[in-house]
Amino acid sequence: MLETNQKPAQESIINLDSLNKDALKACKNETKSANRWTVAEIVALFEMPFSDLMHRAQTVHRENFDPNGVQVSTLLSIKTGGCSEDCGYCPQAARYHTDVENEPLMQLDDVLAAAQEAKNNGASRFCMGAAWRSPKQKDLEPVLKMIAEVKAMGLETCATLGMLKEGQAAQLKEAGLDYYNHNLDTAPEFYGDVITTRTYQDRLDTLDSVREADINVCCGGIIGMGEARHQRAGLLAQLANMERPPESVPINLLTQVEGTPLHGTEELDPFEFVRTIAAARITMPQSYVRLSAGRQSMHEGIQALCFIAGANSIFYGEKLLTTGNPEAETDKALFAKLGIHPI
Ligand code: SAM
Ligand code: DTB
Ligand code: SF4
Numbered sequence: 001m002l003e004t005n006q007k008p009a010q011e012s013i014i015n016l017d018s019l020n021k022d023a024l025k026a027c028k029n030e031t032k033s034a035n036r037w038t039v040a041e042i043v044a045l046f047e048m049p050f051s052d053l054m055h056r057a058q059t060v061h062r063e064n065f066d067p068n069g070v071q072v073s074t075l076l077s078i079k080t081g082g083c084s085e086d087c088g089y090c091p092q093a094a095r096y097h098t099d100v101e102n103e104p105l106m107q108l109d110d111v112l113a114a115a116q117e118a119k120n121n122g123a124s125r126f127c128m129g130a131a132w133r134s135p136k137q138k139d140l141e142p143v144l145k146m147i148a149e150v151k152a153m154g155l156e157t158c159a160t161l162g163m164l165k166e167g168q169a170a171q172l173k174e175a176g177l178d179y180y181n182h183n184l185d186t187a188p189e190f191y192g193d194v195i196t197t198r199t200y201q202d203r204l205d206t207l208d209s210v211r212e213a214d215i216n217v218c219c220g221g222i223i224g225m226g227e228a229r230h231q232r233a234g235l236l237a238q239l240a241n242m243e244r245p246p247e248s249v250p251i252n253l254l255t256q257v258e259g260t261p262l263h264g265t266e267e268l269d270p271f272e273f274v275r276t277i278a279a280a281r282i283t284m285p286q287s288y289v290r291l292s293a294g295r296q297s298m299h300e301g302i303q304a305l306c307f308i309a310g311a312n313s314i315f316y317g318e319k320l321l322t323t324g325n326p327e328a329e330t331d332k333a334l335f336a337k338l339g340i341h342p343i
Contacts, residue, residue, distance in 0.1 A: 037240045037283050042233035045279045050271065054308055057278035061310040064285045069343040070335070071125070071288055071313040073158065074118035077321040078146065079105045079130035079139075085162075087185075088194045089222055091257040091322050092131040098259035100322050105130070105139060108146055115150045118317060121328055122342050126150050127158035127181065129321050133198070134163040144175040151176035158218060163198065163206045169213035179248060180210040181218040187234030190227045194262070211244065220250035220290065223276050224268035232276050240283035248313065249280055249287045253294025255323045270302045274309050281310025288313040296324045300334050307338065316342075 045053065061067060081102035082094045091098040115126045128146060135143065143161065151157050159172065160181035172180065184207075185191065188200045210217055221235045239245055253273055256263045273294070280289045290313035291306045316331055318324065326334075335342065 037237050039230055039233050039237050042236050042240075042279055042283060043230050045282055046229055046233060046272075046275050050275070053275060053278050054305070057281045057310045058308055060282050060285050061312070065312055066343070068338075068340050069312065070307065070340050071290075072123050072316045072342040073125040073127050073156075073290075073313065074114075074121070074123040074317040075127045075129060075315050075320050076106075076111065076114045076118075077103075077131070077319075078111055078128045078143070079103065079132065080322060081131055083131040084133050084197070086195060086197045088261040089225060089254055089257075091260055093260070096259045096261070098257055105142060108142065108149065111146045112149055112153070115153055115155055119153060119155055121317065123155070123316055124343065125156035125158055125179070127160065127179070127315075129160045129181075130162070131321075132162040134165060135161045135168065137168075140168060140171065144171060147172065147175040147177050151178075160218075163202055164209050166209075169206075169209040169215060173213040173215050177215055179216045179218045181248075181250070182206050182210065183219055183221050183250065183252075184235060184238055185221045186223075186225060186227055187231035188238065189234065190225075190231045194225060207242075216248065217244075217246040218248035218250060218290075219246040220248075220252065220280075220292070222252040222254050222293070223273065224254040224265065224294070225262055226265045229272070232272075233279065236276075236279055236283050239280075245284045245287050247287060248290055249284055250290040250292040251277055251280055251311075252292040253298070255293045255296075255320075257323065270298065271305075273298075274302060274305045277306045277311050278309035290314065293320055293323070296326055300337075303334065304338055307340065 081092045081100045083092045085093055086095060087093055091100045118126050147157050147159060156178045157176060158179035158181055159177055182203060184203055186194060191200050207217060207219060219239060223232050239249060254262060254265065256265060277289060289311050291311040292315060295303060315325055316328065318327055
């Protein structure tokens with residue numbers, strides 16, 4: 001009796017045990033497919049036949065977004081040039097000899113006039129960029145005022161001011177900041193080839209403090225800097241595997257500026273750029289994927305493919321920070337041709 005009783009009990013323990021293991025495995029797999037991507041899995045996306053990749057990205061896109069809506073932000077460089085960092089792509093680094101003229105922090109009224117113009121032109125978000133390694137407290141104060149006033153105009157606010165120190169993210173939140181842009185730029189193992197004056201971990205620390213302050217994260221990178229495909233995938237893995245992926249993921253195509261170390265880098269195949277957008281869409285289904293720098297030199301057919309691949313955000317207005325962007329009229333015409341509406 002005891003024996004018969006014991007056996008089934010033992011069996012049931014064994015079965016339960018294996019069931020638990022299966023459940024655990026299934027659960028791990030689910031987590032993995034939900035928010036853990038290996039670099040190899042992302043490389044496999046890049047390697048798909050182009051039409052299959054477009055179909056998969058477009059399917060994910062339609063499951064999560066209005067397929068014909070594109071969010072529109074306008075950028076303003078509120079403090080230009082003279083930056084102490086050595087980012088190899090950047091025309092604003094003091095150490096490189098580019099045509100960028102250094103300019104001090106803009107006056108509040110001038111910033112507000114630019115924000116009003118952006119709003120009149122249909123932008124929903126206004127992004128203020130400063131060429132700082134990290135803002136000093138005396139520099140942050142006037143920026144907080146700009147943020148509060150731009151917000152009061154009914155625009156979403158975004159800022160990109162470099163690394164943040166203890167307490168600064170909270171001050172930005174308090175002023176009304178909706179998004180903070182801080183890019184990881186590339187895969188960890190390629191980072192040191194591009195920037196030596198700060199580390200990947202420095203960037204991650206600032207992103208953590210932005211999250212902690214409950215500000216939306218805008219974080220992406222630059223491609224076409226001479227990185228390998230697995231490094232493009234590596235950047236996306238970093239972003240997609242964050243505890244919460246960024247709400248906004250700017251994918252910049254390197255704008256090559258004379259005088260910067262990366263000027264003269266071999267140009268990226270445009271289809272590789274589109275593949276990167278598609279892989280970003282698939283790995284970060286709920287993030288806005290921003291087709292960022294590089295549009296000025298991009299054929300409108302390639303831009304249309306980027307929208308099909310799941311890009312649903314752009315910078316609008318004739319200038320990015322220091323370099324050009326398509327004319328507003330050109331973008332309006334492109335949206336009309338493609339049946340896209342701004343959001
Ligand atoms: N200084 C701050 C920082 O580095 O975080 C904010 C401004 S910085 C110019 C903002 C971002 O612009 C950089 O992180 C980089 O990803 C992008 N960027 C700068 N120069 C670029 C270029 N030539 N081509 C494409 N993207 C560029
Ligand atoms: C981002 O990822 N791209 C924008 C924005 N964030 C600040 C900046 C692009 C800068 C391109 C070079 C320039 O205009 O200076
Ligand atoms: Fe400075 Fe930002 Fe340019 Fe780097 S990207 S040199 S931190 S302005």
